[in-house]
Amino acid sequence: MPEPDPTYRKHPVSFVRRSGRMSDGQERAWAELSPQYLIDVPRDVASTSVAPDARIDPAAVYGRTAPLIVEIGSGQGHAIVHAASTRPDTDFLAVEVFRAGLARTMKDAAAAGAANLRLVEANAPEVLQHLLPAASVSEVWVFFPDPWHKKRHAKRRLITAEFAEIAARVFVPGGTLRLATDWEEYALQMAEVMDAAPDFTRAFEGEWASRFDGRVMTAFERKGGAAGREIRDLAYRRA
Structure with missing residues (x-):
């Protein structure tokens, strides 16, 4: 794939581009479930970009009006499939560029009967x-973005002042990051970034937020804990 226009990389991206082929099962899931x-x-300058004039209507996409939760960097979809399958009154959007992970997410969502989940293969900002x-x-x-x-x-890193400004526009008043x-x-x-962001206020007291009980424990999180790294949560409310 040709390199994108250099100006594209001046803006925050939500991923490390991964290579590798999908398994036969993932290929079938992609073909059947996508x-x-x-x-x-609609794309702009790169295969994972979004055209500036691209828009979706969530009510049309999901066939109803319901609260919408977006996960950035959904990986193989363990957290968001669990959430979607246990919260049928809420709509979910997984944003990821790792195609094998998206295929796994679709396969697991279909097995769980999660009709309230959609996926986007694109740079999250x-x-x-x-x-x-x-x-x-x-x-x-x-959850667990690349720490670089x-x-x-x-x-x-994804979480910057520019990201906070971009993200602010999509939240309903009182929405939570x-x-x-x-x-x-x-x-x-x-x-430091989010405390300084003018559009957000802390939604917790103390140094760190309590572990979000809506986040299912994944192998990735267990691995971090086993390596002696403390898991830290933060939550911010759209002012």
Whole structure:
């Protein structure tokens, strides 16, 4: 794939581009289930970009009007499939660029009968900036984003002042941004960024928020705990 226009990388991205082939089962899931679960996205300068004039109407996409929760970096979908299958009164949108993970998510969603879940293969800040209508989202989840723990790579982190500004437009008043990471230094940076964001206020007391009980325990989270890294949660409310 050709490299995107250099200006594209000046904006926050929600992913590390991964290579590799999907398994036969994932290929079948993609072919059979993407018409039901995957939202078709008009592209801009890259294969995971979103055209500036792209828009969706959530009521049309889900066939109803209900609270909408967006997970950024949904991975293989363990958290969002569990949430969608246990909260049928809420709509869910998984944003991910790892196609094998999206295929696994669709397969598990179909097995769980989660008709209230849709997926987008795209860079999340552009989904928030372009694809979703203003004041349409009740919650945004960012669980265990890439920490870019090397100092020279820290500028690639997702949670920045620019991200906070972009995200603010999609929230309904009082909507909640939920964050979690197993890297202390990134947690401190998240708190610094979001505490300074004029459109958000803390939705917790003390140094860290309590663990979000709506987040199912995944193998990734258990692995971080087993390695001795404390899981830190943050929650911010749209002012």
